[in-house]
Amino acid sequence: MNIENCTCVFKLLPGIQRFSSENFLKIARCGINTEYNPKRFHSIIMRIRHKHNRTTAALIFQSSKVVLTGVPNIRLARKMATIVLKRIEFSIREAKIQKFSELGIISLKVTNIVSSYRSMNRVTIELIYQEFRRRHKYDKLFEKITKVSYDPTIFPALRFKMNDDKFKREASCLIYISGRVILTGINSTKQVEYLFDNIILPLLVKFPRL
Missing domain, CATH: 3.30.310 (TATA-Binding Protein)
Structure with a gap:
């Protein structure tokens, strides 16, 4: 069977740490390929484009939980998580937010695989x-x-x-x-x-x- 895409989850901050409402809004405003409309959905949506018009979407929540959807395969899960992390770090610098010393990729795991066969x-x-x-x-x-x-x-x-x-x-x-x-x-x-x-x-x- 061919793996079509995967869904993965991880956290950016350890334990029960979360972004403050103010910092979360600043991160959204300074994000790369992001959109944030809390009236519609309570997460920052970040898009990562691939070849052949494929896109991975990262849903970033104030709790620091990240859900990656549309990851092309399992091997790319950590690469996609790393891209999200680097973009968040960029947003933090641009927004002049005090740096989070423990920001990272925490507990990355695959939660769903979609595969197909003909x-x-x-x-x-x-x-x-x-x-x-x-x-x-x-x-x-x-x-x-x-x-x-x-x-x-x-x-x-x-x-x-x-x-x-x-x-x-x-x-x-x-x-x-x-x-x-x-x-x-x-x-x-x-x-x-x-x-x-x-x-x-x-x-x-x-x-x-x-």
Whole structure:
């Protein structure tokens, strides 16, 4: 599967430290590629542009928590966090705010990975749905699938959730008739590989649309 993007979180200040309202507003005003409208959303939005018109957005909260969305892959998470940190440091200097001695990248972690796959064959997703409803208690292929929904009048894809004792997070998957697959709710590439190899790929192989 191809990783499309990741969501990551980290803090700029340790413990319960936070920016004062005055300093937070100054940082927003002196920011690089930032916008801040507290009436709409209580965070500074900073945009980092990549090649091929891709953008990572950093949501910076007064608590010093930062949420990075649209990170192209896990390897770039720390690089994106470093860019945010350097821009915040620049804003602090420009705003003539007293320097924060403990400003840094604290507790950086990946909270969600969105990955995708394109099967060579179309898929009989309606048959997967029917088989799950009839045999999920007896068929090993379905034992790690916890919930399945399919209503083409509402949404064109089969939606299901997966859980495994090896990983403590429940993942969500969409399978389209075209063979396109989207997997979310995961925070490690190992879980992506495991779920694809042991659940998703066997479903695609067993239920091709002939």
